[in-house]
Amino acid sequence: MQGAEPRHSWDTPAIQVDEDLSQLQHKIDRLEHLLKDNNQLVAMLRDSVLHNKASWETGRRGGGTNVSLDSAHGLPGCRLAEDIKDGTDGVQLLDVYDLLPFDNPDGGAWKQGFEIHYHGNEWDKQPLELFLVPHSHNDPGWVKTFDSYYQDQTKHILNNMLLKLSEDHRRKMIWAEISYFSKWWNEIDKQKREMVKRLVEAGQLELVTGGWVMADEANSHYFAMLDQLIEGHQWLQKHLGVKPRSGWAVDPFGHSPSMTYLLKGAGLSNMVIQRIHYAVKKHFSQQQTLEFLWRQSWDSSPHNDITCHMMPFYSYDVPHTCGPNPAVCCQFDFHRLPGRRVFCPWRIPPQPITEQNIKERALLLLDQYRQKSRLFRSPVLLVPLGDDFRYVESSEWDAQFSNYQKLFDYFNQHPELHIKARFGTLSDYFEALHRHQKATGMNLPTLRGDFFTYADRDDHYWSGYFTSRPFYKRLDRALEATLRYSTEILFSLTLAEMRRFRGDSRLVPDYPAPEHFRGLVAGRRSLALFQHHDAVTGTARDPVMVDYGTRLFHAILSLRHVLQSSAHWLLLVDKTQYHHDQSKPFLQMDDVFSAHDALPQKTPLTLSHESLIIFNPTEQLRSSVINIVVDSPDAHVVDAETGHTLAAQISAVWVEPSRASTEAFQAGNRSIISLFKQFDVSHLKGPEASKLRLQSGLVRQVQVQFLWYGTRTGMNQDKSGAYLFLPGEEGAQPYSFSEPPLVRVSRGPVFSDITSCFQHFTHTVRLYHLDGIKLRLIISLLQLNIKVNADKLGAYMSDFYFVFYFLEIILPSGLVIPSVTSVSAEPSCRCTQAR
Ligand SMILES: [Zn+2]
Structure with missing residues (x-):
């Protein structure tokens, strides 16, 4: 640095401070290192204890015979940590998060990525093998309903698909949503159905994933994920006789290995995912690990592996799929040609491909393909061509297919460019990838973990x-x-x-x-x-x-x-x-659903006229508390088979916080012979706090605190909404109330509970007098549309238990005839949130 005076390192206090900080940093680094070593040691010891315990128990069950020490490992899902450490090429997503700085620097043309370089001779021996995969993402409901989308767009897309694919055997298309496809199939005649079958047999049309919908992977219960997959696959099997091989999930907001497991079980070998945190995409691009074998966390064998392709860029639309530069890629979305309804926000429109411009256009596109290819280990390249509800009009098909065909013809006529380009389906791409793997011995890394929580920017x-x-x-x-x-x-x-x-x-x-x-x-x-x-x-x-x-x-x-x-x-x-x-x-069921936006209401059981039948759907005996509503407090419960009176507890049904119904009473029972009723109503000042005595005699302090998050308030700042959680900088705020809550205490032989009635909600903590701790939290929101953009959060804290209220709300209700539900979560509001 010119003009800088050389100074001794101890000359000034500022430098002394720097030196001290540096030493401190060094000590912290060393401590972190020691801590990491220590954690590893503890993990090893824990694994060793588990291993020895399992071995000892196995030996004991085996009666001292020569039982293999590994026999306990044969149980699916029961793997010790050391068993799943396989190879050095495996990726654990939790480890990846430790590596990432999450600093979001400007990557240039590829904003969230980096500059991609190549020499140009990388494809001399193995030409770039490009598959352009036309697709149309059809949401079964979003801005419009399922039926409206179908009438306005989807049926036209599918009708045109039949005509346009039939015109040229080189044209291809993939389709994912069987809910739409089956609806369309029901409307078309026999001749068109035959055309569909021919296109499928010829490999021009591929049904990908085969799900009824492109399912969410965060909120869906695994059974429902499976249900929609079975429904779609059965339909395909029955009507087209096909079994999907490749999965296509470009819009779900994050991806789960549970879906991967189900897809593999349904016979799929490959899958594509898209909405992944941009920092993870960048890291995987740098490591050339965008394609991997997705392995289950509990599985040490490759039995459940599935080949997964992660799209590298921001979106699945054309600007973000041909290569890293959206301003260039947009010029190759011929649906955006001047004069059409859609345009390029980067303000460089596409040009129709002509003899005059074809060389320049082809080389511009090839540059993007080559850059994208550098992010993958193989020269086989997948480039999707589509967007939401694309290919509605016949002219759009012509614009895309004819312009791209000219470019492909040009590529194929110029072998010095070292690119083989064509339209393809997803399975065309994966087959070429696997062929390349087989020919060259190229392996894909394995990966364990899930891709939540998604961030797009x-x-x-x-x-x-x-x-x-x-x-x-x-x-x-x-x-x-x-x-x-x-x-x-x-x-x-x-x-x-x-x-x-x-x-x-x-x-x-x-x-x-x-x-x-x-x-x-x-x-x-x-x-x-x-x-x-x-x-x-x-x-x-x-x-x-x-x-x-x-x-x-x-x-x-x-x-x-x-x-x-x-x-x-x-x-x-x-x-x-x-x-x-x-x-x-x-x-009769014991509750009535009166409308889609109303909670089921319990119908009081008329004593002496009706009997109760409870259905246990499990294949084993269950012990649980059954709650029903009866029309008299003088209820007692008799086992219809033995005539024995069963233990029961009569509680009030509250019509208002401090007014109990005189017509309906809640009867809870299990096999304890007693009947007890007691209601205490009182006002409690200050935070809800009490002591809980456990069966062991220990007394635990219990405190309930309600917190809520606001959203960002600055000008031009994005707000929390249906998609995003963007809390204000002040963080979680305590829920404050002007009136102290009305508190009801109920004690009985079957259960006891404390209910606090606040202005906006009630909160119940119920303790069942069963073996062990059985605690249930019930939150009932009382006010409709509590507050848009205020994400409510209730947390229950003590020194032994912690749960968010939402866990309670999503539990399935009981399944009985008449139904007696033991889950009492009652969100009577429909919290609307808008992005
Ligand atoms: Zn979508």
């Missing part, structure tokens, strides 16, 4: 949708529970039992099996549709959510008919008495 973490519209998330679980844990089981049992009863493999004529089966399939499909990544996520517009809610509601009603009718048959001792009359069902 800055600190925009997409965790808002984990809790958006909790009412509908609960309705989703209510339908799933009705479908899976009662109707499917009872319908199947009834068919089997009827065939056995008649002895001629036929059903009882009065039982409407075909109608019930249609109801069952409709229920499965309603649940499947709601797994779409704008449905269960809560990110669709209000009218679309109402449409989904209505479908879920009708599905529950229709499944209940199947359930009631099936249970009727199964319960009858004299089967000859069976008759079906839907207007007068033999059994």
Whole structure:
């Protein structure tokens, strides 16, 4: 540095401070290192203890015989940590997060990436093998409802697909959403169906993933994920006789290894994912690990591995898929040619390919392809060509296919460019990739972990949708529970039992099996549709959510008919008495769903006139507390088989915070003989605090605190919404109340609880007097639309327990006839959030 005076390192106090800080930093680094070593040592010791324990127990069970020490490891999902350390090429996502600085520097043309360089001779021996994969992303509901999208866009896309692919055998297309495809299939004639079959057989049309929808992977329960996959695959098998091989999930907001596991189990070998944190994409691009074998965390074998391709850039649209520079790639989206409705925001429009410009255009595009190719280990390159609801108009197909075909012809006529380019399906691409792997011995790294939480830019973490519209998330679980844990089981049992009863493999004529089966399939499909990544996520517009809610509601009603009718048959001792009359069902449910946006209401059981039947869907004995509503406090519960009186507890049904109903009473019972009732109503000042005495005699201090997050308030700042969680800088704020809460204390032999009634919600802590600690938290939000953009958070803290209230809300309800639900989460508000 010119003009700088050389100075002794101890000359000034400032330098002394620097030196001290440096030494301190060194000590901290050393301590961190020691801590890491220590953690590893503790982990090894823990693994060793587990291993020895498992071995000892195995030996003990084996009665001292020569049992292999590894036999305990044979159980799926029971792997010790050391078992899954395989090879040096494996990637653990949790380790990756430790490496990433999350600093978000400007990467130039590829904003979230880096400059990509190449020499030009990289493809001399192995030419670039390009597959351009036309696709159209059709959301089964988002801004418009499923049916509106279908009428306005989807059916035109599919109709044009038939014509345009048939015009030229080199043209290809992939399709993912079977909900739309099956709806269209129902409307087309035999001739068109034959055309579809020919296109599929010729490899021009590929059905990818085969799911009913492109499912969300964060909120969906695994059964519902599987349900939508089965529904789509069965449809494909029945109508087209095909089995999907490759998965395509470009829009779900983060990706889960559970979906990977299901896809592998469904027979898929490959998959593509897209919405991954931009810093992770950049890291994987630098490491050339965008393609990997996704392995389950608990599995040390390659048995469940699936080849996964992660898209490197910001989006799945054309500007972000041909290469790193969106301003260039946009020029090759010929749907944006001047005069059409869509344009390039980078203000350089596409040009139609002509003899005059083809060389310049082809080289410009080739440069992007080459740069993208440098991010992968193989010279086989996947480039998607599409966007949301693309290829609606016939002219759009012509613009894309004819211009690209000219470019491909040019590439193929110039071998010195070392590129083979063509339209392809997803499986065309993966087959070429696997061929290259086989020919060269190239291996892909293995990866374990999940891709949550997604951020598309800055600190925009997409965790808002984990809790958006909790009412509908609960309705989703209510339908799933009705479908899976009662109707499917009872319908199947009834068919089997009827065939056995008649002895001629036929059903009882009065039982409407075909109608019930249609109801069952409709229920499965309603649940499947709601797994779409704008449905269960809560990110669709209000009218679309109402449409989904209505479908879920009708599905529950229709499944209940199947359930009631099936249970009727199964319960009858004299089967000859069976008759079906839907207007007068033999059994009534103990709760009533009156509307898609209302909570089910318990119907009081009239004592002395009705009996209660409870269905246990598990294959084992259960001990649990059953709550029902009765019309008299003088209730006692008798086992219908033995005549024994069972223990029961009568509690109040509260119509207002301090007013109990005189017409309805809650009866909870388990096998303890006693009846007890006590209500205390009092006001508590200050935070809710009490002491809890455990069975061991220990007393624990328990405190409940409610916190809420606001959102950012600055000008031009993005706000929390259906997708994003962007809390204000002040962080979580204590929930404050002007009036102290009304507190109700209820004690009894079956359970005791404390309910605090605040202005906006009530909160109940219920302790069941069962073996061990059985604690349930119930939060009921009382006010509709509490506050847009205020993400409410309730946390329960003590020195032994911690839970967020949402965990309680999403639990499935009980499955009984009449249904007696033991889950009492009651979100009576529909919290709307808008992005
Ligand atoms: Zn989408």
